[in-house]
Amino acid sequence: MLSCRDDLHEQYLSIFMSNLSQSDLWKRFLLISEKGDINEVAQKHLTTILTQRMQNVPVEEFIRYSKSVKIDLNSIKEGNRPYFLKVSEAVTYAFLNKQLNDDSYRYKLSEGNLKELVNITHDLASIHGLLNRSYILVIQYLLFRSDEHVKLKPKKIKRIFDKLNDLSQGLHATDDLVNIIQDDCLSDHLINIPQEWMRVSPYDYESLCTSHRNNSLSIHIWSRIVWLSLSKIDAVKWNEILIELNKWLISVKHQYILKIKEKAPSQIDAKLIDDFVERAKQSVADVLLLNGTRTIYLELSDKSIAYQFLPQIDLNNILTSQDPQKYKFPITSNPINCIMSVSKPDDIDIIQTDTRDQYFLRFIEQVTAWIRWFDQFIDIFQYVIERFIAWKMEGAEQLFKDIHTIKHDPETTLTKMKTIIQQLLKIFNAFDNLHRLCDLFDFLKPFQIICNGALSHRGQFKSHMEDIQKSFPNNTFTVNGRTQEQKCLPIYEHRHVHWSVACTEHHCNIKVEYRLQNISNQIHELYNEKDVMIDKNYLYGEFKTQHSGQLVITINNQNPHTQRTLWYSVVQDSIPTCHLFQGILDVYYQKYFKQSTQLVKEKDLSQLITRVFSFIDNLLNGNTTLQEMDCLRTVFHEKMSMYAMK
Secondary structure, eight states, X not given: OTTTOHHHHHHHHHHHTTTOOHHHHHHHHHHHHHXXXXXXXXXXXXXXXXXXXXXXXXXXXXXXXXXXXXXXXXXXXXXXXXXXXXXXXXXXXXXXXXXXXXXXXXXXXXXXXXXXHHHHHHHHHHHHXXXXXHHHHHXXXXXXXTTTTOXXXXXXXXXXXXXXHHSOTTTSOHHHHHHXXXXXXXXXXXXXXXXXXXXXXXXXXXXXXXXXTTOHHHHHHHHHHHHHHHHTSXXXXXXXXXXXXXXXXXXXXXXXXXXXXXXXXXXXXXXXXXXXXXXXHHHHHHHHTTOSBHHHHHHOOTTOGGGGTGGGSOHHHHHXXXXXXXXXXXXXXXXXXXXXXXXXXXXXXOOOOSOHHHHHHHHHHHHHHXXXXXXXXXXXXXXXXXXXXXXXXXXXXXXXXXXXXXXXXTTOBHHHHHHHHHHHHHHHXXXXXXXXXXXXXXXXXXXXXXXXXXXXXXXXXXXXXXXXXXXXXXXXXXXXXXXXXXXXXXXXXXXXXXXXXXXXXXXXXXXXXXXXXXXXXXXXXXXXXXXXXXXXXXXXXXXXXXXXXXEXXXXXXXXXXXXXXXXXXXXXXXXXXOHHHHHHHHHHHHHHOSSXXXXXXXXXXXXXXXXXXXXXXXXXXXXXXXXXXXXXXXXXXXXXHHHHHO
16 A cells, blocks of 8 residues: 555655654665565655765765675665666766765765766666766766866866876776767866967977876867867957967977877767868968968968978969969069169969979969068158158048058958059159158158167266256166066157166166057167176167167166166157258149148149159259249248247
């Protein structure tokens, strides 16, 4: 009657197992299993009572109960064994679910406790002949959640590898664990590409390689992490990301991951590999079609991962499918060639006669030569276009916007750069006095070192320090022992700069450089010496720059005991404008164009500039009449008025 009545069974078991300690409760459960008769109704109520009462058992005590299950099974009545195991599994799952997911309990679980629980739940699973939920819960926690305090992704992943190596050999079937380790378990271990990936140091990567010990599960986990991370990449930025990955692969001295498909085909999603390869091949094709960005071409080298894909690419088919003019360097005039200090590059050779690797390397070298020429061209002629805007030339503002695109838009392709350069060259062909104009306004050398660094006489040091401390009381910084400090000082466009550095006491290791904020981000070293006596002689220098940038003073204090207190001065004066030329140009502009706001064609502006230079030449040669010189009265009057106002 009891076995059939659910309500009576519940009352009986509640009374029979009430007021017992957790230890006695477990013993009473074993007694019922050994002596009594358990059916589905009894199993249901035993499960309810035990799961509620056993959730808060101390970990060591619960492990002891759980370890005894396999031994106790021999003394359990044969008919009760299936029910006994089901109740035991339910109690184990309830305990683990509480302990692993409740913040007030899980901190009490040591890694040793977790490993024991993994083995215990694995034994229960093997008795059932199935993977049980308790085993899945505890092994997922051990591998993927027990190190939440570890923030660095490489260390988190290494900890997974180490734990897998520590688990009993042969105890956990690979196929079973592969089924347990689902992709959602790895969400906190994915590496953002390229930002986080680039921060994986050679040491971190070597540690990962050493830790996995060719463990098939570790390789499976690493493969999934790599591909899940890759799947989150913005497809629009594939080219840039490949460049960053290329830097990383060179840094860690590792072969490209393409080979992993051959080495571990059963553990890798072949479609993901194939998709990655196709994207990479398209990126290489874009490079050959001159659709790569400036950064991509400058970063490619003979160590690039791009070479891994060349055997799968028909270079000749890509190159010969295009208009050959695409690979011709823009036509330049003699005046342009004279202004440029670098030689005009050759056309790009589109006939592959070497091996794929040799041809691709030569192709990149030729494109790089184009880019270097383009960079210098922009450095010089952007300021000419600025003048043309001031002189109201039609289309000059759009040309300046195009130059800005080349300088600041990282997505600008080489093909677009070439198109813009060709437009500029076409405009400049209309100007006969281009070289003279650039020379007049100091555009031929956008950066000039007048004095790259010299020490003053000792007698000048004291007065100089007094002047700085009085005139620039905030221009000081301190460098502690065994440290290196930099002081970065902004410099504006079109400036003539005088700088100086001095130390209150002690010699210094000092480097001074100017970092241009131009398209190529060039760095000009102005001074670099060790043990310089700037405590007795101040260091000074002078340069002119058309480009804005930063003057960077670096002090390396290798002495562990003494500080270095530095004082510096930076005086920036505007590079003088040729007021005579500008004044005469204004006079001629008013003479030939009725409205001061009227835009002029490049041909008309060229003729205007030619007339101004002709007038200046005649003036200097004494061939100008008094009537012709009358216009200078206005020019000099306005100039003198400006000085008077100052």
